[in-house]
Amino acid sequence: MITAHHYLAVAAMLFGIGLAGALTRRNSILVLMSIELMLNAANLNLVAFGRQAGWEQGSQAALWVMCAIAIAAAESGVGLALILAIYRHRRSAHLDESPPLKG
Amino acid sequence: MATGFIILAAVTLGAALASVMLRRLVHCALCWTLSMAGVAGLYILAGAEFLGLAQLIVYVGAVAILIVFAILLTQRRELLSIERLTAGSWVTGVAVAGLVAGCLWIGLAYTRGLGGAGGASGGPALETRELGELLMGRYVVAFEVAGLVLTVALIGAVILALPFEQPREASGRRADRPAAGEGWDARRQGGQGA
Numbered sequence: 001m002i003t004a005h006h007y008l009a010v011a012a013m014l015f016g017i018g019l020a021g022a023l024t025r026r027n028s029i030l031v032l033m034s035i036e037l038m039l040n041a042a043n044l045n046l047v048a049f050g051r052q053a054g055w056e057q058g059s060q061a062a063l064w065v066m067c068a069i070a071i072a073a074a075e076s077g078v079g080l081a082l083i084l085a086i087y088r089h090r091r092s093a094h095l096d097e098s099p100p101l102k103g
Numbered sequence: 104m105a106t107g108f109i110i111l112a113a114v115t116l117g118a119a120l121a122s123v124m125l126r127r128l129v130h131c132a133l134c135w136t137l138s139m140a141g142v143a144g145l146y147i148l149a150g151a152e153f154l155g156l157a158q159l160i161v162y163v164g165a166v167a168i169l170i171v172f173a174i175l176l177t178q179r180r181e182l183l184s185i186e187r188l189t190a191g192s193w194v195t196g197v198a199v200a201g202l203v204a205g206c207l208w209i210g211l212a213y214t215r216g217l218g219g220a221g222g223a224s225g226g227p228a229l230e231t232r233e234l235g236e237l238l239m240g241r242y243v244v245a246f247e248v249a250g251l252v253l254t255v256a257l258i259g260a261v262i263l264a265l266p267f268e269q270p271r272e273a274s275g276r277r278a279d280r281p282a283a284g285e286g287w288d289a290r291r292q293g294g295q296g297a
Contacts, residue, residue: 002108004217007149010112012211014119014142016204021123023196029128029173033135036166037119040142043158051149052217055229062229063242065154069161070249074256076166080173081260087177088266 007048015041028086028093032079039072108148115141128174136167150228 014037021034043065050061087093118138122131139162147155238246 002105005211005214006108006112007145008211008217009208010116010145012204012207013116015207016200017116017119017123019203020197020200023199024193025123027128029170029177030123030131033122033131033170036162037122037135037138040139040162044142044145047146047149047151047154050151050229055150055227056233059229059233059237062151062154062234063237063245065151066157066234066238067245067249069154069157070253073161073166074253076169077260078256078263080169081263083173083177084264093177 004048004052007044007051011041011044011048014038014044026094028083028095029080031095032076032083036072036076039068043068104148108145111141111144111148114138115145128178129171132167132170132174135170136163139163139167153229153231153234 018034018037018041021037022031025031025034046061046065046068050058050065052058053061055062083093115138118134118141122134122138125131125134140159143155143158143163145155146152146158
């Protein structure tokens with residue numbers, strides 16, 4: 001039987017994969033994709049808790065997930081526009097080749 | 104139900120891993136899309152059909168197209184297939200990610216009491232009607248703010264992606280747009296020489 005534990009375990013692994021990608025990749029588009037993976041792991045957590053509470057009581061979790069999806073869509077749109085603008089300056093989408101963004 | 108969950112979880116995690124590890128950008132984007140579709144399947148399996156469909160529309164339908172467009176617009180042909188990973192940051196990144204995931208896993212292993220009412224496989228599904236009534240009633244402010252944020256992000260993305268040097272074209276020469284190899288590169292080399 002599948003409980004909330006299983007969903008949370010999948011979400012934890014998804015978060016770890018996304019974090020590894022965000023830390024190791026050098027292409028900014030891939031970093032953005034990894035961040036989206038982490039966001040989805042958080043959403044999966046919310047869905048797991050909403051399901052565990054029963055959807056009659058847990059429907060607010062669904063509202064949170066919907067708001068998070070809307071914010072993530074806005075974020076990816078703005079992020080990709082930023083990547084395009086940086087590419088227009090630098091002719092490159094690699095993070096470590098744009099000195100103003102160097103950590 | 105259990106086999107469906109296992110298959111969906113395996114597809115999601117495997118595709119996510121591939122999108123983090125593959126070396127061709129377009130393959131990464133396609134695996135990322137598959138991973139998002141797997142997450143949508145997990146939502147549907149958890150009883151939240153509306154969320155699963157919203158996830159499919161937003162991520163698989165819209166954001167994946169955006170990402171593929173961005174890849175095609177920003178990659179020169181000789182760079183399209185080469186994603187270089189530096190060895191030092193690779194080890195550190197994987198170690199930090201493993202540490203975080205391990206901490207989450209340990210916290211999860213010590214958590215009790217999550218097998219509650221909705222944990223039964225035949226739990227009630229999320230009522231889309233109830234969700235709509237909540238969005239139009241008690242949480243209408245959140246709904247409107249989300250719409251406002253999306254509008255602002257749309258305008259901001261358009262402004263960011265516009266070319267910025269149009270007003271100065273009257274002077275005849277485009278001085279503010281450095282050719283490849285000039286600009287920040289020259290500034291960086293000057294900084295290193297100083």
